[in-house]
Amino acid sequence: MTSSEKPIVLYYYELSPYSKKVVWYLALKGLKFQQCIQPRIMPRPDLSRLGVKYRRIPVLTIGRDIYLDTRHIISKLSELEPGKNARLSVATTPEQKALQRLLQAYMIDSGLSRCIVQLILQKTRGMMDPEFIKDRTEFMSGASFFPPEALEAMRPDTIRRVKDGFEFLEQTLLCDGREWLLGTAGPTIGDIEMAWPLLWLERVPGARPEECISEAxxxxxxxxxxxxxxxxxKSLDDLGELATLSGEEAAKLILSSDYHEADGHVDEADVLVQHQKLKKGQLVRMWPTDTGSNHKDLGELVSVTDKEVVIEAKAEDGGLVRIHAQRHGFAVAPCEE
Ligand SMILES: N[C@@H](CCC(=O)N[C@@H](CS)C(=O)NCC(=O)O)C(=O)O
Structure with a gap:
């Protein structure tokens, strides 16, 4: 997979911080895309139309392939040739590649991004909206969605952990005066992984505790x-105006496209495949295990590799799509019905 003549469509909403990661990546790489703007809370009929049950945002399509989770989306996009005016740099040395992965794990898996979310929630208007709270409680699979008193009780530790994140960048990677975290000529995925939550914290007035975390x-x-x-x-400006598609237009475009990727295979040496006795063509469910876990995609198993699970699902009009999820943070299981 080196270039894409297939249309790229991003389903997202403007205020979604995770979506910014993908928008920035596409822009820095000079890849033009079309957008299908989604509501901030469920339901999202535009995605149901494609046969997608996954409820998180963003979702990206290339041709008739659908990609879930920003980490997987970016890793797939990284296989495409850069477009015009690309400003993105690529990690090439073993150290840069390792650092890039570690930065991603540090931000997401160590809980740093969650702490930043907690600071932001304390200043978010959505926290006053019962519909938003109800929706996000479902998103957290019924766990209580950060009642204000709980956020307040966690605040000292939350601030300490976010401050640690700033200190880490100031005193290690950036201390030698480099412009970008991996010491490259332009920003890399490593910069994007660290920048999106920190810039989100900046965008929400009052969210950053200025007494502890400041420019000084x-x-x-x-x-x-x-x-x-x-x-x-600058990269976004260079892309020019993006076409905005209605859900109907996006589905028509996607369902009339060819697949971007060739049919895959189910790796029989894979431990999960052996454990669950998974077979190509078998009906399975696939879902994220951390948030939005109530929403399970259903389809025939196309492929299981070290990196991803792919299923073939049915769109509302009966057309077929392939849904790709990364292995980390997603589960797949045979569907008994
Ligand atoms: N690990 C996922 C997380 C995505 C995520 O949590 N997105 C937020 C929006 S920024 C979300 O889906 N919130 C619930 C919703 O919008 O329904 C990813 O990297 O894509």
């Missing part, structure tokens, strides 16, 4: 954030 205390981090923001914005 972390000048290099703030300069890097500014540099990232303006480079990403």
């Amino acid at each position: 205390k972390f000048p290099k981090v703030f300069a890097w954030m500014e540099r990232f923001k303006s480079t990403a914005q």
